[in-house]
Amino acid sequence: MNLFAEIETQIRHSLQALQARGALPDGLPLERVGVEPPRDASHGDMATNAAMILAKPAGLNPRDVAGLLVAELVQSDAIESAEIAGPGFVNLRLSASLWLALVPKILHQGIRFGDQTGAGKLNIEYVSANPTGPMHVGHARGAVFGDALARLLEKTGHDVLREYYINDAGSQVDVLARSALLRMREAMGEDIGAIPEGLYPGDYLIPVGQALAESHPDLASQEDATQLQTAKSVALPMMMARIRDDLAALGVAHDFFLSEQSLHDDGSVDKSLEALDSKGLIYQGVLEPPKGKTPPPDWEPQEQTLFRSSDFGDDSDRALKKSDGSWTYFAPDIACHFNKVKRGYPQMIDVWGADHIGYIKRMQSAVTAISDGEASLEVKVCNLVKLMRGGEPVKMSKRSGSFITLREVVEEVGKDAVRFMMLTRKNDAPLDFDFDVVKDKSRDNPVFYVQYAHARICSVLRNAPEAGFSEADIRDASLAAQNLDSLKDPAELALIRNLANYPRMLASAAQSREPHRVAFYLMDLAAEFHALWNLGKERLDLRFLQADDRAGSLARLALLRATATVIASGLEVIGVTPEVEMR
RNA sequence: GGUCCCGUAGCUCAGUCGGAUAGAGCACCAGAUUCCUAAUCUGGGGGCCGGUAGUUCGAAUCUACCCGGGAUCACCA
The missing domain is CATH 3.30.1360.70 (Arginyl tRNA synthetase N-terminal domain)
Known part of the structure; x- marks a missing residue:
C-alpha cells in the first residue's frame, strides 16, 4: 500500500x-x-x-x-x-511521522518494496528471432524491453509467462539448411569457394557443418528432401542453443518455447482455420491491388484463401493461403495465438520490431475473431537501434555477414550497460546506442550514474564501523527500529518523498507498459542522492557519519539504506546489477 | 493515397487516468575538494510545447483539420 x-x-x-x-x-x-x-x-x-x-x-x-x-x-x-x-x-x-514511517517499511520489505499482487495471468512474447543465425543488436532492444516489461508486470502482481515463438517452418529455415549442407561439404574437405548469393555466409554455420559431417557422414548421397530434413534437425537446435546463450548473456530467459513447425505437425494450423471458417470468416477471393501512388509493378490479381479481418477493424482482408495453396505466415501466427489462449492466457502482449507495425491490426483482428472477443492482444513495438562510436554510426553490412552481434556488444560493454541503455528511450522511439557514452565513467552515462549512487551508499556503510558503529547497529533490522525524528532537513525529506513515489511510478509504468519509466525514475533518484551527498561538504551537520551524533547518524544511515534498497529494487526490475563497489 | 509513430530549450530527450509558474542532461558561463568515492555537486542564461480551431473551471497531454519528419502497405518472416 x-x-x-x-x-x-x-x-x-x-x-x-x-x-x-x-x-x-x-x-x-x-x-x-x-x-x-x-x-x-x-x-x-x-x-x-x-x-x-x-x-x-x-x-x-x-x-x-x-x-x-x-x-x-x-x-x-x-x-x-x-x-x-x-x-x-x-x-x-x-505529518512528518507519516513520511518517516516509510523508511522502516522499506527496510523491512527490502527489494520487495513496491510489490503488488493479484493482477492475473499474462503471456508476453518477445524476441522470437528467426533461428537462422546469431542475435544482432536490433534483437537486443526487443529482448531487454520484453524482459524488463515482464519483470515490471510480475512486480506489479501479474502471473507472467515469457514466451518465445520459434519460426522454424518458413522458407528461411530451408535456406539455413542448405547453407549448413554447404558447410558440411566444406567440413568434409571440399573446396566450396565463395558462399553463393541467397545462402547465409556467416562463419557461425561452420560448426553446424562439422556437426552434420560427423553425425551423418553419408548424407550427401541421400535424396534432397532427406538432406534438407536432416540438416534442419541438426541446425535448428544448434541455432536455438546459441540464441539462448546470447540471451542468457543479456540476463534474458524465456519460460516457454513454441515451435511453429509443431503447430503444423499437430494440426493446430488447420484447426485454427476451421474455427474461423465455422464462424463464416473465411472465403476464397481476390484482393484489390494496394492503394497508393505506386502499386508494385509486378502486382497481379491472385485468388487466395482470405480472412475477413476488415470485419474487426483491419484495413483489408488478409491472405491465409497463397495462390499456390501453401500457408502464408499469417496462418500459423493465428494458430500460435490461439494456442496461447487455449493454454490459459487470454491476456497477451507481443513485442515486435517497428517494421511490423502494419501487421498489428490483422493479428488483433484474428485474436478477437478466434476467441469471440474473449482474448486480447496488445502489441508493443521497439524502434531501431543505431550503434554509434566516436560520433559516427557503426557500419553494418548484413550481406558480408559482418553485422555486429549481440554477443559482441555484451562482451564489450557488459550486460548491465546494454540493458540500461536500451531503456533510456521510449520503446517506440529510435535509439542511439553510443559505445563511448556507455563506457564512460561520468554523469553522462546513466548506467554508471545510478550504479555509482548505490555503490556510494554501500561505501558509507562500509565506513560505519570506523566511525564507531558496530555491525549489529547498521543491520537493516536495527536501522528500522531507529527513531528518525532527526531527519528534518528539506533535502532529506525530499529524498523520502521520492522514495514514496516508487510504488506509484511502478504502477503507472506497468499500466502503460513502459519499463523505461523505471530507468528514468532511477536516474532522478540517483541525482537526488548525489546532491544530498555533496550537501554534506558544506553542511557538516548533514554528513552521514558523525561520531559525536550517534542517533542522528543511525537515522541518516536508515535513510541511506532505504534509498539503496529502492535503487536495488528498481534495478532488479530492469535486470541490472546493483554494484556494491566501484573503484 | 491508407495505417501507425514522432514534432517540447542550441543539441539529446522526460513529462503520471488533463492540473498550479512546462522539466532534466549535454553544451555554454561562474563556482565548490584539509571532509563519508570531485567517477560528484551548486548557481546562471536559454521555450509560440509544429500550426489553427474545438471540448474543459483548466490542454504539451483529449478531438478535428493542416504543416513537417519517419516506418509500413498483395504474394516475403
Missing part, C-alpha cells in the same frame, strides 16, 4: 462523510478524485483535485467544495494542514 493511495482513500472517506451529512449530494464521481505530488514543493506534500472535479456535479463552486473538504481533512491525524489554492486545489501537508 503506498502513501498516495492511503491519502486518496482518506479523502474519499471524507467526501463520503460529507455526503452522509448532506453537505454534498450523492452520486458524485468519486472515482475520478486523485492525489498527486505537487509540481512545486512549496505547495505541500500532496495535492488533490477533488474540489474541481466535484464542483460541477455538486452544483457548488470549487472553492466551496474545497472548504468543506479541508474542514473534514484537518481532523485526521495523518494530515497536518490542508489549504485551498489556485482554482480549487487542496494542498496537503502530511
